[in-house]
Amino acid sequence: MPDDTAEDSPRRSRTSGIDRTLQILDILTERHQPMTAYDLARATGAPPSTVYKLLDELIERNMLSRSADGRAWLGPRLMRYGLAYRARMSAFNEAERAMFSLNERVREMVQICVRDEGMMQVVAMAEGSGTFRVTSDVGTRVPLNWTASGRLLIGHLPDAARVAIFRDCARPSNTGLADTDPEKLAEVSRRDFLDGLSVQIDTSEDQVACIAAPVRGQDGACELTLSVVMPKHRVDAKFDTVAQEVRDAARSVERALGVHQR
CATH class of the missing domain: 1.10.10.10 (Winged helix-like DNA-binding domain superfamily/Winged helix DNA-binding domain)
Structure with a gap:
């Protein structure tokens, strides 16, 4: 032989x-x-x-x-390589325009986030007004269960797939408030994706709120999210406005991509 x-x-x-x-x-x-x-x-x-x-x-x-x-x-x-890859991402280009427009309207930090296997990664960011800052910056990666965007990014997947992903990647957050139960996370992930909005407060960083909306591609999958990141103490006064604005921004990206509106 x-x-x-x-x-x-x-x-x-x-x-x-x-x-x-x-x-x-x-x-x-x-x-x-x-x-x-x-x-x-x-x-x-x-x-x-x-x-x-x-x-x-x-x-x-x-x-x-x-x-x-x-x-x-x-x-x-x-x-x-990164710039060449990003230049071909039509969804990203449209989302970046929406990000800056949303940033001007709500005057809060806005981020574009994508999934990187079991992690959520920040790929673009527009700073808010004032002195509010968070530790996450472009390139930051955290487990999917820590953020509103992380839950949305797999909300389109079948039930079993979402449970399996959270079972593999869910980790306790630095604040100790991020849920790690795969079944519960999978259920909330799907609910938020269908609702077009996800909210988390204090789970990734103390006194920080994240209000995110999914941007779907032609196949219905969540390609990325637009997320407003703001101090917890401003949520009560601005929640309704910010939630509507971030939803509208995500839909504007989908319209530009020719995605059937939800």
Whole structure:
């Protein structure tokens, strides 16, 4: 019989190298700071020699950069890829216009959020007026169960799929107030998606409210959300206005995409 070991080995090695590279990029993205090769080796569980070699290759290709103290960070080539990808996302382009318009009307922070596997990620943001600030910024990723947007982003999925996702990804939040029950989360996720609005207060950050609406694609799936983030103490006075405005903004994006209105 022919020996396939030698033939298969390069493929396994190449795949392993790709996986290690993605691990490094994911870890740097999640931690939002440059890291040493040693720390990356510990975080990935890879041999230090493998990580050192990968870093050198990625830095040489501008996928990563090296700071003055020798730490690795994301490189300019990744920005080019990200901008090219975002430019082709018609839903994002329309949502970005709606985000700035909504920001002017409600005078509160507005974010565009998408799903990244079991996480919700902020991909664009318009600051509100005044001094109110939150820890989440563009690039921030948190578990789906922490935010109103996170629940909406899987609200279109079948019941079993939503339960399975929350079972895998639901985590206690820093405030201790985020629900982690998969069955309950799945039920609320579907209800909020059908209602076109989701609200969470204090679950991700203390004294912070999130009022979000889903933006659906042609297939009915939630492609992204528009979310108004505001201080908890302003919710009572502004809730009705903000809820209507964020719903209207999401529908304006859907109209621009030619989606049948709900």
